[in-house]
Amino acid sequence: MRPKSSPEVSDQPNNQPYPDTVLEIGPGKGALTLELVKYARKVIAIEFDPRQVVDLMKLIPHEYKSKIEVIHADFLSVDLHKYPFDLCVSNCPYNISSGICFKVSHPQQATPSRTA
Numbered sequence: 236m237r238p239k240s241s242p243e244v245s246d247q248p249n250n251q252p253y254p255d256t257v258l259e260i261g262p263g264k265g266a267l268t269l270e271l272v273k274y275a276r277k278v279i280a281i282e283f284d285p286r287q288v289v290d291l292m293k294l295i296p297h298e299y300k301s302k303i304e305v306i307h308a309d310f311l312s313v314d315l316h317k318y319p320f321d322l323c324v325s326n327c328p329y330n331i332s333s334g335i336c337f338k339v340s341h342p343q344q345a346t347p348s349r350t351a
Contacts, residue, residue: 254321260310260335261327265291271324272299279318281306310335315342 253274262268262280268291272278280303282288288307295303306313311334327335 256320258318258320258323260323260325262291262305263287263326265294267324267326268303269294272303276302278303279306279320280304281308281310281313283309311338315339
């Protein structure tokens with residue numbers, strides 16, 4: 236099932252150009268990813284759940300496979316210097332949102348580790 240909000244979220248306001256590279260944290264089932272990959276030059280999707288990674292790769296249409304890089308990792312342990320991006324999007328779990336926001340806004344500093 237596709238959320239109704241996906242197209243609205245991916246619509247670019249005021250006819251602004253779409254970013255070259257979008258970093259998506261926690262793409263899950265890929266509803267937003269499938270919209271982003273249509274417009275961005277590249278989408279880097281970082282997913283923690285290995286089952287979601289497999290499902291997401293199956294879901295991406297062939298014509299977009301070259302535009303997406305799916306990374307199976309805990310975002311908080313990823314070196315963002317390896318993955319430069321222009322825009323970051325996420326629908327992250329509340330319990331790790333502070334760590335994600337800190338890491339994205341301060342990629343040069345150490346990020347607090349995930350707490351259970």
